Amino acid sequence: MIDLHAAQVAARQGEQVQQRIDTLVVAGVGLIGGSFALALKRAGRVGRVIGVGRTLANLEKALALGVADEISQDIAEAAARADMVLLACPVGQMGALMAAMAASLRPGCVVTDGGSTKSDVAALYRRHLPHHLPWCVPAHPIAGSDMSGASAAQYGLYENRRVVLTPLEETLAESSETVSELWRACGAEIHAMGAAEHDAVFASVSHLPHLLAFAYVDRVAAKDNAERCFDFAATGFRDFTRIAGSHPEMWTDISLANREALLAELADYQAGLGRLAALLENGDAAGLNQLFGEARAARTRWHQQFLRRG
Structure with missing residues (x-):
């Protein structure tokens, strides 16, 4: 005991x-x-x-x-x-x-x-x-x-x-x-x-990425030329979609359990996609370069911290 x-x-x-x-x-x-x-x-x-x-x-x-x-x-x-x-x-x-x-x-x-x-x-x-x-x-x-x-x-x-x-x-x-x-x-x-803080944090860095990976693979699979697309998919596709291989029942439960926080994250992400679409439509190379650079720097800082923890 x-x-x-x-x-x-x-x-x-x-x-x-x-x-x-x-x-x-x-x-x-x-x-x-x-x-x-x-x-x-x-x-x-x-x-x-x-x-x-x-x-x-x-x-x-x-x-x-x-x-x-x-x-x-x-x-x-x-x-x-x-x-x-x-x-x-x-x-x-x-x-x-x-x-x-x-x-x-x-x-x-x-x-x-x-x-x-x-x-x-x-x-x-x-x-x-x-x-x-x-x-x-x-x-x-x-x-x-x-x-x-x-x-x-x-x-x-x-x-x-x-x-x-x-x-x-x-x-x-x-x-x-x-x-x-x-x-x-x-x-x-x-x-x-606290439980509420936990759910907000993980909606952002864990739950939303899983939803995006599932949705992206589902979108590719629904294409008329899906077989052709998958045939030419390589390491970038593999790395981005790895978590789409996760357990469906578990992630259905998680998504519904954290629904409110996830809906807020999805709305924010959709707004971000809208900004990205506008940059593409306007041919704004400087804007795209700035967005990509800031994202790259943030990811690099996180990865360095992650490696130090490991």
């Missing part, structure tokens, strides 16, 4: 306690949940991992690969034995899972998630787990990929990556520290922010 008393004592003494949990339940044994389990196994921070999911074939794959030590399709039964539950499924599935396990959770069992939106997930915690909120810690590991399923799980996914925590007002500090310390054991860097 999680030793919260030891964490409290260590916190008062200014020490860093090494959290270890006996039983971790991972609901959604894919890239995010599976990689979390593998990293904790390698760090010696977890005794047993129970993988829970809808698809038996994927659960059996997780078992065969050593991502999980036990598998189940009954979240309530698994949660009854858990010291921590990680909801690593699409956001649209989280409410049903919370409702199903609500009566089974023991006091002190930490419940966290890996959802890419946080305001809606916070509301789900309050709706379905109202008596368990002190041990609920909404989180978002920034380590996505276009890969999915248990075979996508990898040991080093979270090394030098960021994990954002958006604790509820009711969340105990000890619960947040437990989740933080376990993510640190995976190699991650922890940041905290």
Whole structure:
């Protein structure tokens, strides 16, 4: 079990306690949940991992690969034995899972998630787990990929990556520290922010790019000469469209969950396209050069910072 008393004592003494949990339940044994389990196994921070999911074939794959030590399709039964539950499924599935396990959770069992939106997930915690909120810690590991399923799980996914925590007002500090310390054991860097700020930031730098990539590939695929276009597509097309290979169900959930922020970002982007179209129509080489130069400089600054973080 999680030793919260030891964490409290260590916190008062200014020490860093090494959290270890006996039983971790991972609901959604894919890239995010599976990689979390593998990293904790390698760090010696977890005794047993129970993988829970809808698809038996994927659960059996997780078992065969050593991502999980036990598998189940009954979240309530698994949660009854858990010291921590990680909801690593699409956001649209989280409410049903919370409702199903609500009566089974023991006091002190930490419940966290890996959802890419946080305001809606916070509301789900309050709706379905109202008596368990002190041990609920909404989180978002920034380590996505276009890969999915248990075979996508990898040991080093979270090394030098960021994990954002958006604790509820009711969340105990000890619960947040437990989740933080376990993510640190995976190699991650922890940041905290409010749910609304989180959703606005990620609408801009994560969710909108995915929508644009999906929409762009769909537009090319709908062309009369689509086969010809794809035949001549090369590295630029590959790099720009990589995230269009992401999981459709997950990104449908994310898009709808963060709808308001995304609509605002889309409106701003459409205005930007209008300005670009005007520059092209007017043959404004100086304007285009300035726009491209400023964008290039901003991207270069970001990339240098990104490399330093890594």
